[in-house]
Amino acid sequence: MPKTFEWVHAIPGFKDLPAHLSHTIIVMLVLLPLIWVVGRKLRSADLDIVPPKRFGALTFFEMAYEAILDLATGILGHHAPQFMYLIGGLSVYILFSNLLGVIPGLAPPTDNVNTTAACALTVFFATHYYGFKSQGVSYLKHFAGPVSWLAPLIIPIEIIGHLARPLSLTLRLFGNMFGDHIVLTVFTFMTVSLTGVLLSGNVVLKLFTPIAVLIPFVVIILGIFVSVVQTLVFILLTMSYLAGSVADQH
Numbered sequence: 001m002p003k004t005f006e007w008v009h010a011i012p013g014f015k016d017l018p019a020h021l022s023h024t025i026i027v028m029l030v031l032l033p034l035i036w037v038v039g040r041k042l043r044s045a046d047l048d049i050v051p052p053k054r055f056g057a058l059t060f061f062e063m064a065y066e067a068i069l070d071l072a073t074g075i076l077g078h079h080a081p082q083f084m085y086l087i088g089g090l091s092v093y094i095l096f097s098n099l100l101g102v103i104p105g106l107a108p109p110t111d112n113v114n115t116t117a118a119c120a121l122t123v124f125f126a127t128h129y130y131g132f133k134s135q136g137v138s139y140l141k142h143f144a145g146p147v148s149w150l151a152p153l154i155i156p157i158e159i160i161g162h163l164a165r166p167l168s169l170t171l172r173l174f175g176n177m178f179g180d181h182i183v184l185t186v187f188t189f190m191t192v193s194l195t196g197v198l199l200s201g202n203v204v205l206k207l208f209t210p211i212a213v214l215i216p217f218v219v220i221i222l223g224i225f226v227s228v229v230q231t232l233v234f235i236l237l238t239m240s241y242l243a244g245s246v247a248d249q250h
Contacts, residue, residue, distance in 0.1 A: 008106070020112030027096050027109060034061075064092065068235070075239040079246050083239075086126055090119060091235050094173070098227030101181045102220045104188060108227075111178040113170060120169035123238045124162075131245035139245070165241060173234055180226045187219045 008014040008022045017025075038061045068088055072080035094110060101108030109115045131139040143162075145154035 018112075018114075019107055020109045020115050023100060023107050024097070024109040024115065026106070027093065027100060031092060031096060064088075071235075072239055075236075076243050076246070079243070083130075083242055086122075087235060087238060087242075090122070090238060091231060094119065094234055095227065095231040098177055098231060099224065101177065102184065102223040102227070104216075108177050108181055110173055110230075111181045113174045116174040116177075117166070117170045119173070119234070120166040123169060123241060124166040127165075127241045127245045128162075130242060134246045142244070165237075169234060169237060173230055176226060176230050180223050184216070184219050184223050188216050191215050 008017075008019075008026065011022075014022045014025075038058050041058045065084070065088060068091055069080060069084060072083060072087055076083060097109045097115070099108075100106050101111060110119075128139075131142070143155050143158040144151040145158070
């Protein structure tokens with residue numbers, strides 16, 4: 001794959017950083033001011049009950065919060081509100097990281113296995129932390145299965161299954177975003193090359209130039225769709241893991 005131009009190389013000190021780390025910093029530099037602004041407005045005493053007429057950061061985060069909470073309530077039940085910091089944080093971070101890849105000259109941090117592994121391990125440790133927090137030592141009964149005499153067989157299977165969860169979350173998100181970014185990069189280079197050929201040709205060939213320029217926009221739309229879907233898949237799996245950890249054993 002040809003070496004692509006990256007805007008982060010124009011920032012002093014960013015050129016020597018790994019690509020996923022430098023782009024993660026960019027995502028955080030975008031998210032933190034947005035969260036700060038939204039937090040101030042939510043804490044404001046004169047915040048109107050009626051939503052603002054113009055669509056802004058506050059409206060976006062309110063809609064996102066309500067959508068995620070409704071989804072989490074359907075899976076986690078009454079436990080949903082206590083996990084909104086984790087689920088909401090992962091949702092916003094992964095979505096913005098994925099969408100960064102549709103901007104030419106930028107790469108999604110989630111196309112690197114280090115970033116996706118960090119998110120997956122966060123979910124893995126949080127799952128068992130909340131499991132022990134809500135049920136104590138009784139949480140270990142989840143690994144033994146419903147029938148005591150099958151415990152020697154069920155326990156190894158459960159342990160392998162739980163250890164496979166972070167691996168599955170890591171590779172699924174990484175593979176999809178890595179492939180999506182490569183497709184977008186390849187189509188962008190093909191469009192640039194094709195546009196140059198068409199412009200250097202006769203009048204008939206020049207007529208096809210607008211069509212060639214539209215190709216990356218189609219790929220970008222597909223990239224946005226993939227970014228949203230992969231965020232949703234990651235969050236749904238996170239919710240299901242958390243639901244299993246805090247569910248009462250019957």
